[in-house]
Amino acid sequence: MRPTKPSNVPAGFSIGVLLNVTGDAIVVILEVEKVAKNYGGLKVLMDISFRLKSGEKVALIGPNGAGKTTLFNVLSGFVPLSSGKIRFLGREITHLPPETRASLGLARSFQISSLFPQMTVLNNVLLAIHGVQPTRYHMFRSITAYEDDLTRARELLQLVDLWNKRDSLISALGHGEQRQMEIILSLASQPKLLLLDEPSAGLTSDESDKLIEMIHGLVADTTVLLTAHDTDLVFTLAERVMVLYYGEIIAQGTPEEIQNDPRVREIYLGSE
Amino acid sequence: MVFKKARFIRFVPSLALLLLLIAAPSIFDRVFISLISQILIYGLLAMSLDLIFGYTGMWSFCHAAIFGVAGYTVGLLFKYYSIKSFWVLAPAGLSMAVLTSLIFGFVALRARTVYFLLITFALGQLIYGMTIKFNKITGGSDGLPDIPFPDLGLGFSFTPTYMYYFILIIFILSVFVLYRVIHSPFGHSLQGIRESENRMRALGYKVWLHRYIAFVISGFFAGVSGILYAHFSGLMTPDNTGFTASGLVMIMIIIGGSGTLWGALIGSFIIFVLEFYVSGISTDRWPIVLGVCFVVAVMFARRGIFPVLDRLWNKVMAQMD
DSSP, X not given: OOOOOGGGXXXXXXXXXXXXXXXXXXXXXXXXXXXXXXXXXXXXXXXXXXXXXXXXXXXXXXXXXXXXXXXXXXHHTSSOOXXXXXXXXXXXXXTOOHHHHHHHXXXXXXXXXXXXXXXXXXXXXXXXXXXXXXXXXXXXXXGGGOHHHHHHHHHHHXXXXXXXXXXXXXXXXXXXXXXXHHHHHHHTTOOSEEEEESTTTTOOHHXXXXXXXXXXXXXXXXXXXXXXXXXXXXXXXXXXXXXXETTEEEEEEOHHHHHHOHHHIIIIIOOO | OHHHXXXXXXXXXXXXXXXXXXXXXXXXXXXXXXXXXXXXXXXXXXXXXXXXXXXXXXXXXXXXXXXXXXXXXXXXHHHHHOOOBHHHHHHXXXXXXXXXXXXXXXXXXXXXXXXXXXXXXXXXXXXXXXXXXXXXXXXXXXXXXXXXXXBOSSXXXXXXXXXXXXXXXXXXXXXXXXXXXXXXXXXXXXXXXHHXXXXXXXXXXXXXXXXXXXXXXXXXHHHHHHHHHHHHHSOBOGGGTSHHHXXXXXXXHHHHOTTSSHHHHHHHHHHHHHHHHHHHHOSTTHHHHHHHHHHHHHHHOTTOHHHHHHHXXXXXXXXXX
16 A cells, blocks of 8 residues: 555544554554444543554553453444444444454454364364354364364463363363463454453463463464453453543553543542 | 284174174074164164264154155156166155255254254154055055065166165165264264364354254165165055154164264164064053163163263273283
């Protein structure tokens, strides 16, 4: 694409490419414009706007009920929004269903592990890999007969030391391992944008540290938006933090800026 | 080598069963062969239902109706157009079964779980109602009699033994296809839909389409078994298409073990063998025995009989190592 001067870029950024100060192209992966969600009279999200640039790791924090999960559901297409626009890789996805967003490269994990408990660990990963490929309609070859996909599943499972447990059912795994699988499944399709909803939910601090390390290694090239209660997770992984408070983004900045923001300290970190 | 041996041992029960089925006509008498034929036909029907019932979690209650559509198509074409060739009757029956599934699936897949069950129930009863109400054409509740054994156009006529082998071959081919489908990426996607629909959507699967395709494949094999039944029994009656028949097939799956494929065959075996012996003693008591059987199976083998047998066999294999 022909380089465009910053001044020429229209307000809507519809072309998806910006130039930073030094003139390098920055790809805007996700652009959220005035997104609102009401449940009847209850305004859960109020005119939220933000952008995610390629490769960025952004954390979304906020107290319970701030609308984090709703925002995730809106972004991934599970909940229709009331107004606003969402663009992904320059393409408007506001009204696309979740499966179409997934095939465009937008993956998500779930706060409450949402795996396939009666299937083996390996088949869980294979199913996730086939999800964005035409092979998902193949009916005559065994799911384990696709060499490339098997290799990829093996790589993914070795990262979390679960390759040896590939034939166990998910229901036989511990909670920590299930949380790891949750992330592995969302990564399996090699997404361009990964939405991680409370990846460390319900983990002990040890398990959580392990998980942070794992995510750190896995998502180097992926754009990530994550929500978390766990401040460790936020401050180790995120380059930028956005604070969601009753449906509005009230502050954003680097982790340090957010830690020192008096409003954020008051409402989120608490005035201990 | 060890791995291969273990795999071979795993298939010993299926192999033994296959040999038994092949040798059956020289071991058992004619009545028993006819019983086995019925077990295979209904076993195939139950297995095809298991694809959507056990694997996908769609509680379809119109399976016997699709079976009936195929059977009646064969019977009606024979009666009114004197078409005898199997190569015309079977494709016609299958096309009708697939067409019915395409329409029923399209209507019913708007709903989930119990509502899906209710809609498929109503659709199934529609077919049942048609077989009774159009009695000038279908013979009403007396049924459509005198459907002959299939004519393959190969210059020999079928004896009951040939019919048995014919059923066995089609049964094996169908089960082979169903088995492959279940172990394919598509088959796993169905289990995925059963276990976590939202995750499947988040992974990029068009859940509706997968359900629809599964419903139609299942209907296709219901059609196969319907055609076999029409030729085998020579008689199609409304009772073959109604909800009692659909329910019976569902009970076969639940007793045998849903989502296991083989469980459906075991269920069919248990129900027909019990019916055969109990009806010999007292026809009226059969529903009571069936009820007791169902309760006992659900109490002592909650996931069905096949998983129990499977666990036993795994223990035996472990002992042998």
